[in-house]
Amino acid sequence: MPCTLTAQHSRFPLAKPFRISRGVKTAADVIAVEIAEDGVFGRGEGVPYPRYGESVESALNAIEEVRPAIEAGADRSALMSLMPAGAARNAIDCALWDLEARKVGRNVADLIGAPAPRKMASALTIVIDAPERMAEAAAEVRKAPLLKIKVDANDPATQIRSVRAAAPEARLIVDPNESWDQALVEGMQDALVEAGVALLEQPVPVGADEWLENFKPAVPICADESVHTAEDLDVVARRYQVVNVKLDKSGGLTAGLELAQAARERGLGLMTGCMVSSSLSIAPALHVARMSDFVDLDGPIWLLEDLPGGVRDDGGVLIPPDLGFWGT
Known part of the structure; x- marks a missing residue:
């Protein structure tokens, strides 16, 4: 029709x-x-x-x-x-x-043949700032189960240590957003282990990551900008241990589910991420997040005002949107 x-x-x-x-x-x-x-x-x-x-x-x-x-x-x-x-x-x-x-x-979960989304731990992001400011931000959410630390190439070890000291129990993801080079990645391995970092996300630029094929990281490395769809996995699987599925990269939930399943079949770890967005972007991503080892869907938490009935954060635990918001 x-x-x-x-x-x-x-x-x-x-x-x-x-x-x-x-x-x-x-x-x-x-x-x-x-x-x-x-x-x-x-x-x-x-x-x-x-x-x-x-x-x-x-x-x-x-x-x-x-x-x-x-x-x-x-x-x-x-x-x-x-x-x-x-x-x-x-x-x-x-x-x-x-x-x-x-x-x-019917709801989207039924159409997929999967359980309905439930509340789940989702990373709260500590953005780049002076180390003392990053520590203050981390202290405010120190009881959250998972934190994501945004860093650059300007003394990331101090930034990471500052957050870890302020939030000693949280799992940590470190995300340089392609700002590091090979020497810095190699030089940061001990600091990452010392801080108990669980995941290092896309440290070097796309096109400058070939050397990762022969690198044995102390902390798993996640492909973000380097992976968009399942077609990328032949190369990505040789260089990374985890892939970050974002629906804006894959081009929708259909391709996102395909990428997630293909990554699992290759034995890769799985992360679900997002852009800074409203809850209308996050509701579909929850259907990939249920399969994931790491969930990073705090985009709407940064908004001054989200769409009514959207997702909610409870101390680093993401609560799905209200019934009828999307896909139900």
Whole structure:
């Protein structure tokens, strides 16, 4: 049956700046898609990311190009060949999942054949700042089960030690966002072990990680920017021990589930991540998070105001959105 697709840019101011090695974010710019069919609506959200050559304008243009096909009834399977992986495809794919669930009166978990999302530990992010400020931020959430430390190449050992001292019990992920080089990764191994770091995420730039094929890390290394879809795994599996599935990279829940399953089949560890976004981006990602060793879905926690009924944080434990928010 023909449907109607609408897409728009939405901006969510942040409660405080989100600072990583490649810049500072003060608002989340997202693309919200709604697909309506016979009075039933499905919603999805994508976050265009400049690191991948995306912008709000380019994402909206990409959606416009496939609008005729979607409105003519193209399904999720067809969408995979109509669009490349990225934020635009993610928004449409997740809207199609939501629409299908509402049309048949079942939730997305039933459609997947998996348990419904439950509350789970999800990383709270400590952004880059002076070590004493990072320690203060960590002290405020020291009882959280998992913290993610954003660092750069400017004395990351001190930053990490400061957070560890303030939060001695939390599991730690360290994320340099591609800002390190081979020498720094090798030189940081003892400091990572000393601080009890559980995971090092994408330390070096994409295209400068070939040497990892012969490197034996003391702490598992997770591919983020280096992995987008299952097609990347032939190379990634030789260099990394864990992969970070983000729906904005994979281009939707359909491809995200495919990537997660393929990674598991190769014996790789699994992480679920997100961009800074509203809960409309996070609700679909929960279906990958249930499979994951590490969950990092605190994007909406940074917003000044999230969408009503979205996910909630309880001391580092993520509570799923209200019934009916997405996919239910």
